[in-house]
Amino acid sequence: MKYFFKIYLVLGLFCFTSLTYVNAQDRQYVVVLDAGHGGKDPGNLGNGYKEKNVALKVTLQIGKALAKYKYIKVVYTRKKDVFVELHDRAKIANKQGADLFISVHCDSHSSNAYGAGTFVLGLSGNRQNLEIAKRENSVILLEEDYQKNYDYDPDSPESMIGLSLLQEENLDKSLSVASFIQSDVVKNLHRKDRRVRQANFLVLRQTVMPSVLVELGFLTNKKEGRYLNSKKGQNALANTIAKAIRKYIDRLRLNTIENTEDVVIPNVVKTDKIEFKTQIASSRRKISTKSYNFKGLKNVQRVRVGKYYKYYYGISRSYKEALKSQKLAKKKGYTTAFIAAFKNGEKISVKEALKLL
Ligand SMILES: [Zn+2]
Incomplete structure (x- = not known):
């Protein structure tokens, strides 16, 4: 009896793993690319540049670079200069059952601050993160019925504190893709490293998959603003970010395949706990x-x-x-x-x- 059971288990595992093997090879990984702001919400206007335009151009470029790979399906939250509500951006990603959500923004500051930073949803460790989160989230005041759509008043201190981690489960994956993006952008493009940090961006809070928000740089900084608004800068940033995303997805694929190979070792029946x-x-x-x-x-x-x-x-x-x-x-x-x-x-x-x- 025990013997037969083992045979069935081995056969079962074999069938199961061959299936997952095929799936891992054939399956498309859905990447939702979200160009920040748009339409009536221009984002920040540092040095007269428009965040919504820079974000859109870079985002479309990232998508173009990723779409070359058969195993990646690119979905945009917006492809034009239109206003999309934050919850709709997240909804698009959730509906797609996306594997990854990337939101693209540019930063601003009253000082000469510059550099690139990548954010994942998390506990805000310092005031600066909170301010960025609040600024990015404040766009929902422009949306009609925002109270209906969000249990969130951006002006109340409680809401900032209360922005809880709904995505803990995805934190590890978010951190891994964020660190790929951050280190490649810093190393390859010689940007100042503002590191991977955690902040409570509403758009990240409402997605249910690994999600990161990239602040390409500061439009308010003269030199960096010029770079961000240039075709050269946009191309370089987009291609680097696309490569980092692909590296992350390749790793996902590889892991799946490795895991399944692991299980087919002959004569070993693993009783998984x-x-x-x-x-x-x-x-x-x-x-x-x-x-x-x-x-x-x-x-x-x-x-x-x-x-x-x-x-x-x-x-x-x-x-x-x-x-x-x-x-x-x-x-x-x-x-x-x-x-x-x-x-x-x-x-x-x-x-x-x-x-x-
Ligand atoms: Zn922004």
Whole structure:
């Protein structure tokens, strides 16, 4: 009996992996490119340049460079000088089931500041990040019915603090693509490194896939403004960013293929340990997992991921149990609690975990 079971399992794994192998080869990765601002919202007007125009030109160039690859599908949130609401930009990406969302902007400052920076959604560590987030987000005041579309008043301090991490699950991937973009732009184009940082951009907050926002440079800086507004600068930035995006996608493809090859090692039947946990919080702060720190939730687990501590509740091997834990966590006030899945301790998507069960 056991023997037959093993055979079936091996056959099953083999069929499954051959299928995923084909999928990894054939599947198209959807990249949504979002040119910041547009139409009635010009963005910043440093040195008389228009952020919306620079962002659009660079974005279209990035798309052109990426579209050459069969395995990449490029989708734009706007291709012309039109106003697109922030939530619609995110909606486009979410509807497409995009693998990656890239928003392109130019920065501004009253000083002579210059340099390129890349942002991922996260806890805002300093005031400067908050100011950028607020400035980029303030566009929603121009939108009609903004109160209906957003549970967010950009002028209230609470909203800035309350901009929570809905994308924790994608943080790692966002950081990886962001660091590719940032280091390539800095190294290859000799831009000043304003590093990969975290900020609460609303447009990033509403997408459900790895997402980054690129600040190409400062239009308000005379020299950099000129560079950003030049064809040469735009081409260089677009091609470099496109290459970095492709590097990230190539890595995704490679990983998928490597994983599947891993499973077909003959005579080895892996009994994978699949676990579900409800992630209730993520913070730079190391908090004791005592229940009084977590609204009475018991047996909270703390896991360190990079600079962050993730807090999980309700560790279980059954998805049904996990759903119950999530429901309870939400009831206790962790409204953004979500279920994370793990295979042998390594994070995988819930979809994958359910397939493996
Ligand atoms: Zn902008």
